[in-house]
Structure formats: structure tokens, C-alpha cells
Amino acid sequence: ELKVEQNPLFLSMQEGKNYTIYCNYSTTSDRLYWYRQDPGKSLESLFVLLSNGAVKQEGRLMASLDTKARLSTLHITAAVHDLSATYFCAVRHDKIIFGKGTRLHILP
């Protein structure tokens, strides 16, 4: 059964710093998704990564996929307070399985 693990689960960081969230999954898949959820809100799609080596960037967020290592990373550059949220990765292996999420708190 597909397992998706994110780490860290909680992250508190200062504005202006860089950090990376990791997403490991247990079964071969060529589709990986990143979502953002603000408190009390629904999920918002950030990236869809469809092939090995795929890299996508939007503002201060950059996501990459290594299907051989079964690993995706979400890199945050020069964090700002507005990026505080919970970030989920999800993998499709027939059905879509979500990681437990990384709660990111950016301190001003």
C-alpha cells in the first residue's frame, strides 16, 4: 500500500530564511502534487509534477520530483509571513494519497 511521508511535520522559521520540505513515497508513481491549506480553509493546488526531474517554481516556492528516489521537495526561498500555512504533498498510485502535512509558521 502506498505510503506518503512528509518531514518535518512542524516548522517554525524566521522571515528571510530558506528551507525545504521533503516528501517521500513508497510506491512507483509519476504524479506528485503539492497543496497549501490555510487555517479553516480548503486546499489550494500549488504544483503538479508529472515526470522525473520535473521542477516548477511560483514566487518563493519551488518544487522538484525525483521518481527514482521517490522524493519530492518543496523549497521556500526568503520566506515571508504570508507563506505561513500547512503544505501537503500527495501521490497518485491509482488513488491519491496525501501526506500528513507540514505546518509552516514564519515568524516576522
Next chain:
Amino acid sequence: KAGVTQTPRYLIKTRGQQVTLSCSPISGHRSVSWYQQTPGQGLQFLFEYFSETQRNKGNFPGRFSGRQFSNSRSEMNVSTLELGDSALYLCASSLFGGDGLARDDTQYFGPGTRLTVL
């Protein structure tokens, strides 16, 4: 283009009752998925429907059921409610074609239905 809508947004029920939640996907999307979100278990997959057929089902008891109509709208039903069914139920639609060929099958989530079981 209108987003995914879910009704009702909030629901309070008592144990033993049943509940039906509704989801209207984005126009043109034929795939609808349902998820249960709780603080303890996170986001758990319930069902995925495509063209009125259930493609996948998560590890939930038979009290949880769903269906999809010809207009792609979907409903899920929970019978004999238990306290542990209290959760945010999220519906998502996508262009996923059921055959793996849709290259961008981003799921677009609705606002959710917050179910409280007393």
C-alpha cells in the same frame, strides 16, 4: 468559471442519524473525489468517481457510500453516524480521465462540509 461547490457547509447531527453531502464539480470535470479531514488522521481518501462509476474506494466502513450522477454531481452518504465521523469532508474535481491520459489532473477542492456528530 465557477469553482467546486459543496452543500451544506455546516451540519450538526446526532449519533445514529444519517447524512447526505453534495458536491458540484467544476464545469467539464468528470472526476470527483471525496476526502475526510480530521486533526488526528489528516486527509484520508474516501472515494473517486468518474462518469458515474466508482473507480476507487478508501478504507472506510460500508456506512460510507457515494454516487455520481450523469451531470457529474456527486453525493456521499454516511449512515448510522458515530462520534468519530465528525470531520471536514472535502470534495475535489479534476480533468482526470480515468485512463491515466489526462496530463494535468490537478484536483480542485471545494470549501468542504463541516460535520459535527453529537
